[in-house]
Amino acid sequence: MPPETATAPWTPAVQRALDDHKARPGALLPILHEIQQRVGHVPPEAVPVIAEALNLSRAEVHGVVTFYHDFRDHPAGRHVLKVCLAESCQAVGCDHLLAHAKQRLGVELHGTSADGAVTLEPVYCLGNCALSPALMVDGDVVGRATPEKLDGLLAELRRPA
Amino acid sequence: MTRVFVPRDSGALSMGAEAVARAIAAEAAVRNQAVTLVRNGSRGLYWLEPMVEVETPTGRIAYGPVTPGDVPGLFDAGFLAGKAHPLGHGPTEQIPYLAKQERLTTARVGVIDPVSIPDYERHGGFRGLRNALAMAPAAIVEAVTQSGLRGRGGAAFPTGIKWKTVLGTTADQKYIVCNADEGDSGTFSDRMIMEGDPLVLVEGMIIAGLAVGATAGYIYVRSEYPHAVTALTEAIQAASAGGFLGASVLGSGRRFDLEVRVGAGAYICGEETALLESLEGRRGMVRYKPPLPAIEGLFGKPTVINNVISLASVPIILDRGAAYYRDYGMGRSRGTLPIQLAGNVKYGGLVEKAFGVTVRELLYDYGGGTRSGRPIRAVQIGGPLGAYLPASQFDTPLDYEAFIGISAMVGHGGIVVFDDTVDMAHQARWAMEFCAIESCGKCTPCRIGSIRGVEVLDRIIADEDREANLALVRDLCDTMLAGSLCALGGMTPFPVLSALNHFPEDFGLPAAPLAAAAR
Numbered sequence: 001m002p003p004e005t006a007t008a009p010w011t012p013a014v015q016r017a018l019d020d021h022k023a024r025p026g027a028l029l030p031i032l033h034e035i036q037q038r039v040g041h042v043p044p045e046a047v048p049v050i051a052e053a054l055n056l057s058r059a060e061v062h063g064v065v066t067f068y069h070d071f072r073d074h075p076a077g078r079h080v081l082k083v084c085l086a087e088s089c090q091a092v093g094c095d096h097l098l099a100h101a102k103q104r105l106g107v108e109l110h111g112t113s114a115d116g117a118v119t120l121e122p123v124y125c126l127g128n129c130a131l132s133p134a135l136m137v138d139g140d141v142v143g144r145a146t147p148e149k150l151d152g153l154l155a156e157l158r159r160p161a
Numbered sequence: 162m163t164r165v166f167v168p169r170d171s172g173a174l175s176m177g178a179e180a181v182a183r184a185i186a187a188e189a190a191v192r193n194q195a196v197t198l199v200r201n202g203s204r205g206l207y208w209l210e211p212m213v214e215v216e217t218p219t220g221r222i223a224y225g226p227v228t229p230g231d232v233p234g235l236f237d238a239g240f241l242a243g244k245a246h247p248l249g250h251g252p253t254e255q256i257p258y259l260a261k262q263e264r265l266t267t268a269r270v271g272v273i274d275p276v277s278i279p280d281y282e283r284h285g286g287f288r289g290l291r292n293a294l295a296m297a298p299a300a301i302v303e304a305v306t307q308s309g310l311r312g313r314g315g316a317a318f319p320t321g322i323k324w325k326t327v328l329g330t331t332a333d334q335k336y337i338v339c340n341a342d343e344g345d346s347g348t349f350s351d352r353m354i355m356e357g358d359p360l361v362l363v364e365g366m367i368i369a370g371l372a373v374g375a376t377a378g379y380i381y382v383r384s385e386y387p388h389a390v391t392a393l394t395e396a397i398q399a400a401s402a403g404g405f406l407g408a409s410v411l412g413s414g415r416r417f418d419l420e421v422r423v424g425a426g427a428y429i430c431g432e433e434t435a436l437l438e439s440l441e442g443r444r445g446m447v448r449y450k451p452p453l454p455a456i457e458g459l460f461g462k463p464t465v466i467n468n469v470i471s472l473a474s475v476p477i478i479l480d481r482g483a484a485y486y487r488d489y490g491m492g493r494s495r496g497t498l499p500i501q502l503a504g505n506v507k508y509g510g511l512v513e514k515a516f517g518v519t520v521r522e523l524l525y526d527y528g529g530g531t532r533s534g535r536p537i538r539a540v541q542i543g544g545p546l547g548a549y550l551p552a553s554q555f556d557t558p559l560d561y562e563a564f565i566g567i568s569a570m571v572g573h574g575g576i577v578v579f580d581d582t583v584d585m586a587h588q589a590r591w592a593m594e595f596c597a598i599e600s601c602g603k604c605t606p607c608r609i610g611s612i613r614g615v616e617v618l619d620r621i622i623a624d625e626d627r628e629a630n631l632a633l634v635r636d637l638c639d640t641m642l643a644g645s646l647c648a649l650g651g652m653t654p655f656p657v658l659s660a661l662n663h664f665p666e667d668f669g670l671p672a673a674p675l676a677a678a679a680r
Contacts (some may be wrong), residue, residue: 025460028442029425033384060443067444068425070384086346087541088577090591091504092532124428124595126385127349128172129575130207130502130509139387143175143210 013038014046018053028054028064032071041072076119077112079157081105082136085122088129097133098122100147104154117158162195163241166214166221168271170203170356171388172349176226178211184229185213188236196241202357204271205511206258214253217243223253258527263489264513265497266474267350270357276395278403281360287405289479293368294413301372302328305475307483309495314340314431314468315543315572315648317494317561320475323465326455327373330463335375337366338440338459338466341382341389342424342431345544347503347575351469353511355382355389358473359396365472367410367417368479369465376416379459381436383424393421428545428599432647433466435601446601447647468573470499491517494560494571502528504540504577514559521555523576535580539664541588543572545595546652548659549588568659570652585664590618592656596649606641607650613637614657627669634661 017034021027031050035042042065051061065071083098098109105113105120112119128134131143137153167182168174182198189196204223206212212225213235222243224235231248238246250256264270273280281287293301306321327335339362343351354362366378382390397419400406408416427445429435434448437459458464474496478486487495494516500523502509507529514523524530524537531537539549548569550557557563564571579588593614600607614637620630638654645651666672 026422026440026442029422029439033423033425054442063444064442068427070424070426086595087545087588087591088347088503088575090588091577091579091583123385123426124599125344125346125348126171127343127352128175129347129349129504129577130205130506130511131172131175131210132504132509134175136385141171141175143172143207 008043008045010035010039010043010046014043014049018050022053028056028061029068032065036071040075044073077116079117079138080119080121081153081157082121082123082126084124084126084128084132084134084136086125088125089133092132094133097135097145097147097150101150101154104151113158115158118154162197164197164199164216165241166199166201166216167211168203168357169200169275169388169392170210170271170353171386172207173203173210173212174388176210177228180229181211181213181227181232184232188232192236194236194241199274201273202270202275202353203511204253204259205267205353206256206508207510208508209250213240215240215243219243219252221253223250223256224248225250258508258510258512261527262513263497263515265477265486265489266361266470267354267358267499267511267513268477269361270353270511273358275357275359275392276399278360278399278405281358285480286360286476287364289476290364290367290405291411293371293479294411294415298328298372298374301368301479304478304483305372308478308486309483309490309493310471310474310478310486311494311561312468313470313474313498313573315345315570317571320467320471323455323467324369324373326453327375327463327465330456332463334377334460334462335373336459336462336464337369337373337375337378338437338464339366339378339380339469339472340431340433340436340466341380341386341469342436343386343469343573344383344428344431345546345573345575347541347577348501348544348573349503350499350501350511350574352386352389353499354469354473355386356392359389359393360400361473361476362393362469363396363400363405363419365475366419367405368475369467369472370417371410371415373463373465375463375465376418378417378419379440380419380421381424381430381440382421383430384426390421390423397421427601428595429601429647429649432649435647436466437464444601446603447649449646470573489515491515491558492560492562494562498559498571498574500559500574500576502576502578505531505533505580506576506578507532516560517558519556519558520550520576523559524555524578528576528578531578531580533580533582535582537578538581538583539579539585539588539660541577541579541656542575543570544575545592546570546648546655547572547575548655549585549663550659551663553663568655570655585660585667586618586622589657589660589668590615590622592653592660593618596653600649604644604646604650606644607646607653610637610641610645610650611653614641614653618657621668624669631661631668631670
């Protein structure tokens with residue numbers, strides 16, 4: 001490992017993910033998931049480290065990180081709010097819900113509110129289509145979402161820690 | 162000890178089931194009442210979630226939708242004895258929505274504790290596996306072929322034929338892969354199985370392994386389904402501890418190992434070859450066929466890759482026999498389909514019925530029309546690549562061939578309902594936009610065509626040179642249909658063209674006479 005990456009704050013997490021999964025067939029996605037879970041994102045500087053450990057080129061690892069919507073190369077806010085924008089939620093007004101979220105947070109999609117509390121992301125189906133429109137807050141699904149429900153959630157998420 | 166059921170299904174959780182479960186436990190403790198909480202799957206009556214059930218000597222009694230605030234009142238009313246309450250719906254099995262269904266594949270969903278082996282076996286679980294262990298591999302494949310089961314993920318390819326190819330291919334290693342990347346909007350039956358009866362999927366995969374000589378399996382679950390991942394992981398642990406998985410399945414000396422892998426938010430990974438690429442640790446890029454995955458699949462080895470519902474339908478076929486399953490259905494669409502009612506629908510949920518039920522019965526007899534109370538104008542069936550149907554086509558039976566006959570597809574059985582406020586030109590544009598967002602980029606008609614499609618539809622919507630642009634969008638759809646590598650580019654034209662053909666008035670054209678007459 002080059003000296004500058006051996007001391008980065010994410011180094012132990014990346015090493016641990018590599019140790020945990022390196023021997024598994026098709027290990028790259030499990031490794032990236034674990035890094036993102038522990039670090040919050042996949043640091044671009046970690047790409048050569050992962051590539052070397054798996055005997056892949058940097059381009060291959062970079063390609064995978066950028067292909068999948070889940071992986072991010074920079075930190076998100078303290079919470080991630082995903083608004084489902086797929087057909088079932090369109091049928092019951094997710095457009096209004098998204099506009100409301102953007103206005104309340106003062107961001108566009110993929111943006112993080114100025115207080116660093118909430119990153120707004122789109123998602124295409126949460127499988128909660130009988131209870132559309134749906135949201136996901138840090139892994140928890142919210143059904144039959146309304147602007148009022150959203151305001152309640154945001155108030156909680158933005159409360160200073 | 163009274164058993165009280167509060168679902169762990171993510172739909173129920175999305176309406177507050179966790180808080181309800183806690184409230185019931187707390188209230189029972191305060192009142193010194195002996196209650197065992199069972200965290201079951203959902204029965205699929207989502208407008209009643211969180212739906213709490215109480216086990217009584219005369220069967221289970223349903224209450225819903227329950228909020229934590231309702232809990233003291235339920236105790237006061239004597240719900241632990243199944244007594245009446247304004248939220249009560251009587252015996253669960255007699256609720257008409259449920260009573261009229263034909264639940265074969267989803268029979269245990271919402272009924273049992275999803276990760277309890279004893280509960281699973283008490284309700285008929287592992288009988289199919291025990292039968293399969295006494296059969297020759299070719300006989301298992303033959304039973305699946307004779308059942309008429311076709312791939313429930315959308316392509317409707319006969320499952321038995323796929324298995325036969327893998328069985329007939331010699332290799333040192335073969336794999337069973339479950340496609341649990343249920344990305345189509347309006348579908349959630351895979352999720353309900355994985356959260357509500359994951360052991361039926363485990364059992365189906367073990368049987369598939371015995372049938373084709375595969376010793377390892379992977380379940381590729383989308384990352385949007387964290388609760389499904391948890392339930393599957395618990396189920397696999399329980400099945401391993403019970404001797405159903407591992408070096409010697411039920412002491413037969415035959416190995417089967419099973420592992421859950423999590424996707425990373427790419428719709429294209431629901432395409433089988435892209436899924437295999439993803440499992441191997443690469444970008445989810447579609448592969449050229451041939452070779453078929455059955456010959457060269459995961460890590461280059463012969464691979465059965467089936468959808469969750471296909472694999473979960475196998476145990477009942479091996480338990481009750483091919484004829485039992487085949488006797489449901491119509492034409493070449495045999496058995497049942499777990500249909501999902503979604504979008505702007507009053508009673509959204511899971512309806513498992515034999516093929517042959519009409520769209521109209523599903524929309525009105527089960528769905529109860531729209532949630533908004535306005536007329537239904539269009540429904541999209543089969544996900545984002547499925548056609549939009551106008552009211553004039555609502556008498557079409559759910560049948561693979563009947564749907565092909567109207568340039569539509571059954572797909573994974575999701576029905577998304579739209580009321581009369583929908584703008585179909587906007588929906589057509591969205592279909593192209595979604596294709597552009599999710600295209601893997603390998604083939605030009607999909608990668609570039611979808612972007613051009615959005616642009617052309619924008620011009621049509623803005624009334625710029627409408628005639629010429631309408632001709633252009635049809636020409637583009639033709640190219641995508643004929644020239645794309647997989648169904649993403651190849652079927653995006655279905656929602657676009659069906660919107661255009663059935664709802665021309667939304668594109669600034671005169672209304673179609675048939676559609677106008679039907680409304």
